[in-house]
Amino acid sequence: MKLERELMRGAGPTAVLKLLERGEMYGYQLVDALDTRSGGILAMGQSTLYPMLYNLEAKGLIESKRKTAESGRERKYYHLTGKGKKKLQSDTEQWNNLAGALTALGVLGPSKVSFA
Amino acid sequence: MSSIKHRSPVVRSFRLVLRMPCEADERITAADLPEPCAALLRTVVKRTRLWPREKADVARELIDHVHDALAAERSPEQIVADFGNPTAAAKLIRRARRRQRHPLLRAWTAAVKITVVSPVVLLGLYGLLWICFHIGDPTITTNYAAMIEERWPDAGPGRPPYEVYELSRIKWNDVSLPLDELAREKLQDQRWSPSPAADVPHLDPSHPMFDDVARAFREFAPHLDAVASAAERPGHGTPIASDLRSPETYLDATVDPEDRLTEIVPFPENIANQPPLWSVLLPHLGWMRTNARLLAFDGRLALAEGDADRFVARTKSQLDLARQASKDGIIICDLVAVAIHSLACAEVSRAIRDRPEVLSPEHLSSLANTITASHHRVLTVRFEIERFITRDVLQRSFTDNGRGNGRLTNESYDIIIADLGFNDFGYVPDTYQPGTGTKLLAPLVATIVADRQAQLDVIDDQISQAEAALARGPSAMPDVIAANQRLAQRFGSNFARTRYFVAAIHSPSTDRILETVFKSRAMSDATRAALAAETHRRQHGNFPESLDNLVPAYLLAVPEDPFAPGTPLRMLTLGETLIIYSVGQDADDDQGAPLLDGTGGRANHSFSVRYAATGSERQRRRPFFVPITPSSDPGDGDWVLYPPAD
Numbered sequence: 001m002k003l004e005r006e007l008m009r010g011a012g013p014t015a016v017l018k019l020l021e022r023g024e025m026y027g028y029q030l031v032d033a034l035d036t037r038s039g040g041i042l043a044m045g046q047s048t049l050y051p052m053l054y055n056l057e058a059k060g061l062i063e064s065k066r067k068t069a070e071s072g073r074e075r076k077y078y079h080l081t082g083k084g085k086k087k088l089q090s091d092t093e094q095w096n097n098l099a100g101a102l103t104a105l106g107v108l109g110p111s112k113v114s115f116a
Numbered sequence: 117m118s119s120i121k122h123r124s125p126v127v128r129s130f131r132l133v134l135r136m137p138c139e140a141d142e143r144i145t146a147a148d149l150p151e152p153c154a155a156l157l158r159t160v161v162k163r164t165r166l167w168p169r170e171k172a173d174v175a176r177e178l179i180d181h182v183h184d185a186l187a188a189e190r191s192p193e194q195i196v197a198d199f200g201n202p203t204a205a206a207k208l209i210r211r212a213r214r215r216q217r218h219p220l221l222r223a224w225t226a227a228v229k230i231t232v233v234s235p236v237v238l239l240g241l242y243g244l245l246w247i248c249f250h251i252g253d254p255t256i257t258t259n260y261a262a263m264i265e266e267r268w269p270d271a272g273p274g275r276p277p278y279e280v281y282e283l284s285r286i287k288w289n290d291v292s293l294p295l296d297e298l299a300r301e302k303l304q305d306q307r308w309s310p311s312p313a314a315d316v317p318h319l320d321p322s323h324p325m326f327d328d329v330a331r332a333f334r335e336f337a338p339h340l341d342a343v344a345s346a347a348e349r350p351g352h353g354t355p356i357a358s359d360l361r362s363p364e365t366y367l368d369a370t371v372d373p374e375d376r377l378t379e380i381v382p383f384p385e386n387i388a389n390q391p392p393l394w395s396v397l398l399p400h401l402g403w404m405r406t407n408a409r410l411l412a413f414d415g416r417l418a419l420a421e422g423d424a425d426r427f428v429a430r431t432k433s434q435l436d437l438a439r440q441a442s443k444d445g446i447i448i449c450d451l452v453a454v455a456i457h458s459l460a461c462a463e464v465s466r467a468i469r470d471r472p473e474v475l476s477p478e479h480l481s482s483l484a485n486t487i488t489a490s491h492h493r494v495l496t497v498r499f500e501i502e503r504f505i506t507r508d509v510l511q512r513s514f515t516d517n518g519r520g521n522g523r524l525t526n527e528s529y530d531i532i533i534a535d536l537g538f539n540d541f542g543y544v545p546d547t548y549q550p551g552t553g554t555k556l557l558a559p560l561v562a563t564i565v566a567d568r569q570a571q572l573d574v575i576d577d578q579i580s581q582a583e584a585a586l587a588r589g590p591s592a593m594p595d596v597i598a599a600n601q602r603l604a605q606r607f608g609s610n611f612a613r614t615r616y617f618v619a620a621i622h623s624p625s626t627d628r629i630l631e632t633v634f635k636s637r638a639m640s641d642a643t644r645a646a647l648a649a650e651t652h653r654r655q656h657g658n659f660p661e662s663l664d665n666l667v668p669a670y671l672l673a674v675p676e677d678p679f680a681p682g683t684p685l686r687m688l689t690l691g692e693t694l695i696i697y698s699v700g701q702d703a704d705d706d707q708g709a710p711l712l713d714g715t716g717g718r719a720n721h722s723f724s725v726r727y728a729a730t731g732s733e734r735q736r737r738r739p740f741f742v743p744i745t746p747s748s749d750p751g752d753g754d755w756v757l758y759p760p761a762d
Contacts (some may be wrong), residue, residue: 027177028184031198046181047160047200047208050174054212071187075180 008044012052013061014095015042017080017088020062024079026069027053053078061087140171147179150192156199157182163206170213242559249559252515252525260393260508261356261383264501269351269443276353277346277440279377281403284339286376288410290369293332294325303409319413321420330417340414343407344429347436351443352404355382357397358390393508394622401452404441408434408456412463419471424479427467431483434460435490442494447624450497454636457494461487461643462760468646469759477654484647491640496586497629499579506575506622513618514568521569524562566615574619578603582626590634591681593627594727600627631723634678641675641685642696642757649687649694659694663687679703679726679755686754693759700755701725710761711753721755 035043061084359381418426442453515522585592648670674684695708713719
């Protein structure tokens with residue numbers, strides 16, 4: 001099951017910021033991680049991911065640099081900035097509040113998806 | 117380890133711009149991707165419409181992504197399917213990458229776009245306006261010149277009176293008189309004056325030159341007699357003139373006067389070839405005014421010589437000239453007629469004051485009857501032909517949508533030039549060609565000029581108000597003055613004046629016109645009352661106690677005071693002196709003591725002072741036309757109508 005576009009627009013950036021919190025990642029890694037670690041719910045193609053990354057970069061929440069990976073190929077790696085960390089913290093708090101409110105209303109119940 | 121050199125965002129942005137256009141394609145080709153993936157990337161990158169360097173950067177990242185997917189054993193078809201909508205992707209990427217550009221660079225890009233695009237857009241708009249301005253043609257359907265000429269009374273058989281008037285003027289130029297130049301200029305002056313009697317030079321019999329002047333006028337008498345006969349005819353016979361051609365020998369006394377007459381070029385019969393009617397020339401008006409003054413001066417001489425019959429005859433001839441001019445139906449002609457009538461009345465008032473013994477009761481009666489007849493015929497204005505003139509200008513410069521409305525066309529150059537003050541009369545010579553600046557500006561001016569109907573409405577409303585006020589009499593003056601002030605405010609800005617420029621040029625100063633008419637009626641009333649009072653004195657040995665005592669035996673009714681509507685003109689006697697007066701602009705009875713000006717002479721009285729606009733109604737900016745300037749200081753004193761001042 002995939003999220004509707006509006007929900008993805010709200011959740012996608014937070015998910016990407018959260019993934020980058022653990023360390024720098026390149027595009028395909030992010031696509032793969034979003035797919036596998038959200039049980040496919042937050043899976044997004046290149047057409048969604050890369051514009052999102054460019055937007056986050058334009059806002060100063062992430063930065064990129066080209067590096068040569070262990071495989072010997074050069075890739076563009078993204079990492080969180082200080083501003084991005086604060087934004088992630090704020091978004092996380094808001095999502096928690098939202099989830100609490102939706103749970104209290106009975107909208108949210110036990111999850112049917114297992115996360116890696 | 118990173119091989120990237122970190123540079124400032126500005127430098128990076130410029131580097132992005134400067135990359136070669138084909139680098140993105142080359143990268144995709146060099147990446148050796150499966151064809152479906154390569155085609156997808158080419159499509160997406162191309163549709164981003166980013167700068168070449170930015171495209172190359174996007175292509176590089178997408179290639180990496182495809183390589184990673186292939187390494188993860190995804191098939192090319194799966195990669196393409198997972199990618200999503202390429203068009204939407206390109207659009208989102210373009211937006212996001214543009215946001216990444218440095219603000220200075222974005223501002224510079226916008227400035228370049230505005231600099232390049234704006235002139236192109238403006239030029240395009242101007243082109244459209246130019247086309248609109250030049251594709252419409254006026255539809256000239258009505259021959260207003262002919263309609264006016266039809267209304268002018270026929271002069272009858274024989275030499276047209278206007279030629280007699282000009283011939284008299286030419287011959288007057290040839291007369292060698294011992295009058296000083298100032299007096300001669302006064303007799304030839306064609307301008308209207310609020311004090312008509314002051315325009316005629318005074319020559320007392322005790323003056324050393326009197327006999328010479330009297331002899332010269334006796335020799336000139338045949339020409340004045342010819343003028344008197346011509347003035348008795350129904351019309352002056354002048355054609356509606358589009359041009360005048362005076363011979364170079366006009367002032368040469370050695371040339372036969374008959375050969376020096378002005379050639380009047382009538383309006384062409386073909387209405388398409390006619391000039392706008394507002395450039396119509398009315399040469400007879402000046403000739404009639406000069407002859408009216410010559411007749412008035414000869415009347416003074418006659419009175420001084422004790423020749424009452426000649427004085428009465430000359431007065432009647434002046435009033436005949438006024439009647440002829442008033443039948444033209446054009447405001448300026450009506451005003452000339454009013455001025456000539458006022459001149460005759462002033463001369464009669466002066467005669468009663470200075471030489472009453474010369475005039476018999478029969479002469480007094482004859483003068484009263486003549487003035488009364490002229491009073492009712494002449495002392496008014498007609499606006500009908502002003503409506504014609506406005507409509508003629510509009511039909512020659514605006515399109516016609518079949519319902520009488522339309523927009524400005526390129527035939528309006530002459531009118532625009534006239535509005536810019538080509539000369540005092542808005543007359544533009546046939547030989548004039550509008551300059552390049554005027555031609556270029558005209559389509560832009562046309563966009564703000566109000567349509568034909570709107571122009572017409574302004575003038576028609578103003579004329580309708582004036583016609584209603586004329587019927588109401590002096591009590592309407594407060595409304596007229598207030599309406600004119602409101603109009604002056606409404607159209608006070610340069611924009612409004614340009615928007616309604618036809619109306620602005622052609623809008624008559626109705627407050628001034630009506631003031632002239634109402635005041636001239638009062639002066640004429642006072643002369644008639646003075647004639648009646650003098651007749652009463654002859655019969656009863658004294659003046660009546662009030663004007664009421666003259667009704668009905670000597671006057672049909674007591675005339676109304678224009679400055680105090682609903683109340684009569686005042687009369688009193690100081691010894692042997694009769695005084696007839698209006699309360700004047702201060703609306704206060706000062707027992708006949710005149711309002712004085714700074715030189716000790718009698719001051720003029722104005723309705724604009726009597727009904728001075730105040731507060732927001734007062735005109736503050738440049739007026740649409742030129743209304744009477746309001747003043748709030750009425751002074752103290754009456755408007756003395758009889759005896760005359762000089």
